[in-house]
Amino acid sequence: MKTRRIPERKLIFDQSGLGAFAAQLKKIRHDRGFTQSQLAFESGISMSQIARIETARINPTISTIFVLARTMGVTLPELFNFQI
Amino acid sequence: MKTRRIPERKLIFDQSGLGAFAAQLKKIRHDRGFTQSQLAFESGISMSQIARIETARINPTISTIFVLARTMGVTLPELFNFQI
DNA sequence: TTTACATATAGCACACGTGCTATAAATATT
DNA sequence: AATATTTATAGCACGTGTGCTATATGTAAA
Numbered sequence: 001m002k003t004r005r006i007p008e009r010k011l012i013f014d015q016s017g018l019g020a021f022a023a024q025l026k027k028i029r030h031d032r033g034f035t036q037s038q039l040a041f042e043s044g045i046s047m048s049q050i051a052r053i054e055t056a057r058i059n060p061t062i063s064t065i066f067v068l069a070r071t072m073g074v075t076l077p078e079l080f081n082f083q084i
Numbered sequence: 085m086k087t088r089r090i091p092e093r094k095l096i097f098d099q100s101g102l103g104a105f106a107a108q109l110k111k112i113r114h115d116r117g118f119t120q121s122q123l124a125f126e127s128g129i130s131m132s133q134i135a136r137i138e139t140a141r142i143n144p145t146i147s148t149i150f151v152l153a154r155t156m157g158v159t160l161p162e163l164f165n166f167q168i
Numbered sequence: 169t170t171t172a173c174a175t176a177t178a179g180c181a182c183a184c185g186t187g188c189t190a191t192a193a194a195t196a197t198t
Numbered sequence: 199a200a201t202a203t204t205t206a207t208a209g210c211a212c213g214t215g216t217g218c219t220a221t222a223t224g225t226a227a228a
Contacts, residue, residue, distance in 0.1 A: 064215085076164035094217085
């Protein structure tokens with residue numbers, strides 16, 4: 001039979017934006033005096049995940065970011081106060 | 085054999101934050117005069133995905149949001165200028 | 169150096185974000 | 199009303215975010 005053509009799908013992965021966010025998260029976490037471990041425990045987000053975000057290895061969801069923001073007591077405009 | 089205990093894993097899904105973001109995205113898109121279709125075409129993000137985000141059915145990644153922000157010409161502090 | 173703490177990396181399984189297509193529903197325009 | 203436009207919904211396949219566990223690498227303190 002005729003093999004069906006599979007259309008290519010390009011996924012969004014904004015490397016530069018993720019790098020900028022990683023740096024910002026690390027900075028704010030330090031400013032607020034959290035270790036990755038503390039932030040993980042208090043937020044309920046796994047520590048490996050926080051490390052992956054801060055090293056820009058993954059593309060986190062906004063739910064994850066909202067929870068981290070609440071835990072650190074930082075507003076979204078503050079957390080996203082950087083250029084992409 | 086003994087059935088292995090599978091630990092439960094609770095995933096993060098911040099319903100209220102996603103709802104707030106959905107409303108904000110819709111507002112800014114309208115202010116900037118984009119239809120979902122235009123925003124989809126210009127950003128390269130599928131229209132079904134934009135609809136899903138604006139109806140808070142899914143939990144988008146920050147890459148997706150960064151791309152939408154760039155396309156609409158809005159800064160991140162503006163786009164995230166709301167309460168969670 | 170040894171010990172303790174902090175951060176990064178790796179591999180796995182599962183849940184889900186995303187693109188695609190098609191269709192339905194809602195809203196405007198004539 | 200009829201037509202067009204815009205938005206929402208649904209189902210599928212694929213890629214990947216996330217939690218978990220374990221290990222490695224830094225880094226600071228004793």
